[in-house]
Amino acid sequence: MMTDAQEKLKRILVEEFEIDAGLIRPDAHLLDDLDIDSIDAVDILARLRELTGKSLPSEALRSVRTVGDVIALLDGD
Amino acid sequence: MSDLTLPKPSKSWTRAARAAGVTAGYPFFALGCCVLAVLLAVSPLLVSRPTQRRILARRLAHHFARLFIWVTNRAALTDVRFEPLPPVEGTLLVANHPTLMDAIWLIARLPSAVCVLKADLERFRVLRFLVNRLGYLSNADPEKVLASACARLAAGETLLMFPEGTRTTPGAPLAFSTGAAEIALRSGAAVQTLVLHTRGTYLSKARPWWYFPDERIFWQLQSGPRFAPRTPAPAGSLKDQRAARRAYTAELQRVIQTALARAGHNGTN
Numbered sequence: 001m002m003t004d005a006q007e008k009l010k011r012i013l014v015e016e017f018e019i020d021a022g023l024i025r026p027d028a029h030l031l032d033d034l035d036i037d038s039i040d041a042v043d044i045l046a047r048l049r050e051l052t053g054k055s056l057p058s059e060a061l062r063s064v065r066t067v068g069d070v071i072a073l074l075d076g077d
Numbered sequence: 078m079s080d081l082t083l084p085k086p087s088k089s090w091t092r093a094a095r096a097a098g099v100t101a102g103y104p105f106f107a108l109g110c111c112v113l114a115v116l117l118a119v120s121p122l123l124v125s126r127p128t129q130r131r132i133l134a135r136r137l138a139h140h141f142a143r144l145f146i147w148v149t150n151r152a153a154l155t156d157v158r159f160e161p162l163p164p165v166e167g168t169l170l171v172a173n174h175p176t177l178m179d180a181i182w183l184i185a186r187l188p189s190a191v192c193v194l195k196a197d198l199e200r201f202r203v204l205r206f207l208v209n210r211l212g213y214l215s216n217a218d219p220e221k222v223l224a225s226a227c228a229r230l231a232a233g234e235t236l237l238m239f240p241e242g243t244r245t246t247p248g249a250p251l252a253f254s255t256g257a258a259e260i261a262l263r264s265g266a267a268v269q270t271l272v273l274h275t276r277g278t279y280l281s282k283a284r285p286w287w288y289f290p291d292e293r294i295f296w297q298l299q300s301g302p303r304f305a306p307r308t309p310a311p312a313g314s315l316k317d318q319r320a321a322r323r324a325y326t327a328e329l330q331r332v333i334q335t336a337l338a339r340a341g342h343n344g345t346n
Contacts, residue, residue, distance in 0.1 A: 016315040038219045039255045039322065043315050045220065058220035 005074035008051045009067075012044055026068035034067070048074065095290060098154045103287075105148070109141050114203050117210040131212040132189075138211055139188035142181050154290075158297040159186045165269050167233050168303075171257050172271035173333050174239035175247075176280035176296060179273055183237060186298060190237040191229055193222065216242075219256065227264040236260070240329065247283045251334050258325035262309040262318075270301030270329060272336040299340075302332045 002010070013019045019034050030036040036044070041061055049056055052074065060073050117134050124130045149155040170190060172179065180192050192208075196217035199205045208215065214229070214236075216222045226236055238260070240253035261268045274297040275281070279290040307325070310317035 012315075017319070018316065037255055039223070039259045040319060042220045042223060043318065047315065058218050061219060062217065 003075065005048070005052050005054070006071055009044075009048060009070055009074065012047050012051075016047070017044075024067055026066065026071060028067045029065060030067065030070075031065075044070075092291065095154065098149075098152050099287075099290065102149060102154060106145060109145060110203055110207065113137055113141055114206055114210075117207065120210075131210070134210045134212070135184075135188055138207070139184055142185035146182060146185050153293055156293045156295045157182055157185075158295075160297065160299045162186070162271075162298070162300045163269070163303065165190075166235055167230070167266065168235060168269045169230060169257065169261050169264070169266045170235060170237045170269050170271055171329050171333075172237065172239055173251055173273050173337065174241045174244050175273050175275040176244065176294075177286060178280055178296070179239065179244075180237070182296060183271070183298065187235065187237065190235045193226060193236060193238045195242060216256070223256070223260060223263065226260045230260070230264040230266040236266075240326070244282045247278045247281050251330050251337075253326050253330040255322045255326045258322040258329060261304070262307060262322055262325060265306045265309075267306050268304040268329065270303070270333055270336075272299045272301045272333055272340075273297070274299060274337065274340050299336065301336050304329075 010021065010024055013024055013034070013036075014021050017034075017036065017040065019036075023034060028034055030041065038061070041064065042058075045056055045058065045061060048054070048070075054074070056073060064070055064073065116137055120130050120133060124133055146155065146157045150157055165187065166189070170187070172183065180194070184190065184192075192211075192213045194208060194213055194215055196215050198208070199215055199217070214222055214225055226238075230236055238257045240255075240257040241251060242254050242256075245251060257268075260266070274295075276295040277290070277292065278284055279288065279294050280286070310321040312318075
């Protein structure tokens with residue numbers, strides 16, 4: 001069962017970054033598996049803020065490595 | 078790889094002299110940093126305005142870097158050379174990163190440049206203090222560094238970045254990350270590429286920092302192609318913005334790689 005925020009993350013990755021939905025799993029590594037670099041991550045974070053209304057702190061990106069880390073960030077806020 | 082094997086020792090006396098020189102070089106450098114830190118620590122007593130203090134700090138660091146090069150060049154430890162540069166004020170400077178000393182040596186030629194340094198360096202307390210006083214930027218937080226880099230360029234400052242994010246791996250092709258191109262696109266600044274030529278692998282990733290060089294450490298700054306300000310992809314389309322910064326990154330990487338290959342000084346020979 002996906003939360004609303006997780007749904008939004010998936011939509012950003014699939015629609016805006018053209019990532020194959022099948023690759024988006026919690027253990028997928030952003031850079032190695034999905035080719036999402038740190039600047040892409042900044043864009044994704046900004047988009048997630050717009051879509052969820054959550055004030056996701058930019059420092060959180062420092063520890064984000066996988067899709068699961070982003071989900072934890074979304075659920076934790 | 079054959080180019081990473083240790084070279085045959087040269088005449089033992091020159092080697093010994095060089096070893097002594099290098100041994101003296103590091104404490105000299107460390108001492109210089111500490112003296113600089115002390116000067117900057119007391120600078121608020123002398124200069125009250127923060128912007129003026131920053132200008133003073135950069136000027137001191139610039140002169141220290143020049144003194145350092147003068148001494149090591151005179152002592153035949155280094156052969157650091159600067160080719161003429163076009164005016165670079167207000168541009169984003171993008172350089173390759175072959176050696177440990179690139180930022181210091183570049184400061185000797187670019188007194189007002191704001192360096193964007195990797196966050197790891199903040200482990201060193203003196204360095205962290207210097208970076209702060211010089212008004213340099215740390216890349217610890219990508220979102221913040223994008224914003225502050227653009228603000229600095231908008232204010233007319235000159236920014237210096239090493240898009241490899243760490244020193245070049247000798248023998249491997251350059252691998253730029255996309256931050257510099259993103260800053261160029263967001264800020265609308267012109268980009269001046271800088272090509273840093275080296276011979277051998279001293280001070281590179283392939284050697285421990287204390288490894289004694291067998292010959293003078295050659296390093297040369299050459300100006301590379303300049304890129305006029307570009308119109309960014311329309312806001313809102315993450316896909317287009319991403320494609321634009323990746324294409325720009327590839328272009329910057331290619332011109333520097335080409336300049337290195339042309340000179341044959343890509344750190345592998």
